[in-house]
Amino acid sequence: MAAIVNYELMNFGASGSSFDTIFGTGKNSAEPHYVPRGVKISSGDMIVCDYGARYNRYCCDTTRSFILGEAEKRKKDIYNTVLEAQKAAIETIRASVKGSDVYAAASEVIDRRGYKGLFTHGIGHSLGLDVHDSVALRPFSDSRLEENMVLTVEPGVYVSGFGGVRIEDDIIVTKTGCEVLTTAPKGLEDITIT
Numbered sequence: 001m002a003a004i005v006n007y008e009l010m011n012f013g014a015s016g017s018s019f020d021t022i023f024g025t026g027k028n029s030a031e032p033h034y035v036p037r038g039v040k041i042s043s044g045d046m047i048v049c050d051y052g053a054r055y056n057r058y059c060c061d062t063t064r065s066f067i068l069g070e071a072e073k074r075k076k077d078i079y080n081t082v083l084e085a086q087k088a089a090i091e092t093i094r095a096s097v098k099g100s101d102v103y104a105a106a107s108e109v110i111d112r113r114g115y116k117g118l119f120t121h122g123i124g125h126s127l128g129l130d131v132h133d134s135v136a137l138r139p140f141s142d143s144r145l146e147e148n149m150v151l152t153v154e155p156g157v158y159v160s161g162f163g164g165v166r167i168e169d170d171i172i173v174t175k176t177g178c179e180v181l182t183t184a185p186k187g188l189e190d191i192t193i194t
Contacts, residue, residue, distance in 0.1 A: 001049070002036040009053040018052030018059035018131040029065070030164035032121050032156060043069035046078075046163035048156075052131055059131040061152050062182050063168035066191045078115070078157050079188055082165045085109040085155040089123055093153070093171065093178040099123075099141030106155040107139070115157045124152040127170060149173040150181075 002021040009017055024034035025041045029048040041047065045068045052061040065082070067075055085106040092105040103123040110119045122141075126133035127150045135143045137151065145151070154168030169182035185191075 001041075002051075005049060005051045009051065012053075014053035014055050015057075016054050018054050018061060022048065022050035022063075024048045024164070025068075027161050027163055030158040030160050030162060032158060032164070032166065041068060044072070045069075046075055046165060048164055048166050050166065050168065057129055059127055059129070060170050060181075061127060061131055061154075061168060062170065062184060063154055063156075063166045064184055064186065064191065065165040065167060066193050068193045070194075071188075071192055075163070076188060077113070078159070078163075079165050079191070081110060081113040081115060082155050082157050082167050083186065083188070084113070085119075086153055086167050086169070089153050089155060090169075090171065090178060090180065093145060093151075093173060095145055095147040095173055095175045097145050099135065099137035099143045099145065100139055102137045102145075102153070103139050103141065106153075110155065110157060115159075118157045118159060119155060120158055121154075121156065124154050124168075126151050145173045147173055147175050151178075 002023040023036045026045040047066040050063040089106040122138040124137040126135035156166035158164035171178040
């Protein structure tokens with residue numbers, strides 16, 4: 001599956017991928033930087049696909065999570081929690097806001113929804129000629145966002161032995177908010193594969 005994603009990126013004009021594509025299924029989807037192996041995808045699996053294209057030397061970075069087959073209640077709840085956390089983070093973004101404030105907005109949603117301690121990485125990072133440029137949006141980040149910065153917003157919930165969900169979009173910071181550059185659908189109805 002990772003190879004298919006990489007092929008399609010190049011088929012649409014990318015010069016290559018920005019990083020090694022992450023494709024975790026089932027319990028492996030709870031590993032944020034899972035390296036694809038020969039694991040069979042099974043009905044009911046949560047799937048995390050983190051991919052990025054390099055185009056005109058610049059990088060993008062997107063993650064979508066999917067559920068194969070009928071999604072049980074807990075999987076739907078985790079997905080909707082991450083989607084709500086991402087929305088809260090995006091609503092916080094604007095020029096002069098600290099990276100830690102963006103992280104806190106997402107973390108508050110995840111903690112309140114019962115998944116405290118299961119958001120195990122930063123909320124995002126800057127993008128440019130490198131996929132991880134200098135600004136990191138983490139709990140103790142003093143970095144202030146500046147107009148025209150390009151960032152990822154990627155909350156996740158990772159339940160060891162069960163599975164995980166991450167939703168990542170690329171955005172550009174504006175004076176009064178941000179513009180979401182990613183157009184891939186992300187509603188629960190869009191990510192269920194039957």
